[in-house]
Amino acid sequence: KQEVTQIPAALSVPEGENLVLNCSFTDSAIYNLQWFRQDPGKGLTSLLLIQSSQREQTSGRLNASLDKSSGRSTLYIAASQPGDSATYLCAGYNYGQNFVFGPGTRLSVLP
Amino acid sequence: KAGVTQTPRYLIKTRGQQVTLSCSPISGHRSVSWYQQTPGQGLQFLFEYFSETQRNKGNFPGRFSGRQFSNSRSEMNVSTLELGDSALYLCASNSGGAGGETQYFGPGTRLLVL
Numbered sequence: 001k002q003e004v005t006q007i008p009a010a011l012s013v014p015e016g017e018n019l020v021l022n023c024s025f026t027d028s029a030i031y032n033l034q035w036f037r038q039d040p041g042k043g044l045t046s047l048l049l050i051q052s053s054q055r056e057q058t059s060g061r062l063n064a065s066l067d068k069s070s071g072r073s074t075l076y077i078a079a080s081q082p083g084d085s086a087t088y089l090c091a092g093y094n095y096g097q098n099f100v101f102g103p104g105t106r107l108s109v110l111p
Numbered sequence: 112k113a114g115v116t117q118t119p120r121y122l123i124k125t126r127g128q129q130v131t132l133s134c135s136p137i138s139g140h141r142s143v144s145w146y147q148q149t150p151g152q153g154l155q156f157l158f159e160y161f162s163e164t165q166r167n168k169g170n171f172p173g174r175f176s177g178r179q180f181s182n183s184r185s186e187m188n189v190s191t192l193e194l195g196d197s198a199l200y201l202c203a204s205n206s207g208g209a210g211g212e213t214q215y216f217g218p219g220t221r222l223l224v225l
Contacts, residue, residue, distance in 0.1 A: 034213065034214065036216075041199075041221075042218060042219070043115075043201055043216040043217050043218045043219050044201065044203075044214075044216040045216070046213050046214060046215060046216075049212075049213045089154065091154075091214075096167070097156075097167075098144060098156045098159055098167045098169070099144070099156060099214065100156070101146075101153060101154040101155075101156075102153075103153045104153070
């Protein structure tokens with residue numbers, strides 16, 4: 001059964017810094033991995049989806065990588081802004097298990 | 112294209128009551144998944160419906176049930192509410208292919224059980 005963990009649980013950085021969020025999963029038979037952001041009290045917004053056959057995906061200042069052999073994915077945020085403050089969740093999809101979510105990393109970008 | 116909508120947005124119930132939540136997916140999406148989010152357990156998968164059939168189910172008691180209509184709208188029902196059912200209930204839709212497509216989430220229904 002897939003298990004997903006994320007470190008760190010919380011992160012605070014000054015505006016303008018580049019940062020990396022980490023996601024680990026236990027089952028390398030993962031079909032794809034998706035990164036989301038969640039603002040307080042709100043639903044989730046999809047950021048990037050990486051298929052198992054891909055190594056990375058990019059969208060604007062965001063870059064996500066996937067390494068199935070090591071069971072890891074990273075989300076890189078370039079030139080962070082206060083508007084990036086949110087909780088970031090990763091979710092792995094395996095057939096028969098639907099999406100399994102990590103606990104999230106709460107990011108604060110200080111002006 | 113309109114996003115995923117959920118109604119109601121907020122709900123207060125008492126223990127022992129039942130509740131029905133509704134989710135309208137993005138037009139053209141045939142798959143609807145439901146999740147429960149709590150501070151202690153995080154986001155947990157409840158079930159997925161595709162073309163009116165439950166395609167996948169998480170590890171929740173039988174008090175949690177759902178259904179999907181021919182227009183892809185979905186409802187979930189929780190009977191005999193317990194205090195621990197207080198949570199944000201999120202639904203997500205996708206095009207419903209082989210599985211694992213990008214999930215689009217609604218704003219959620221916040222349920223408080225007193």
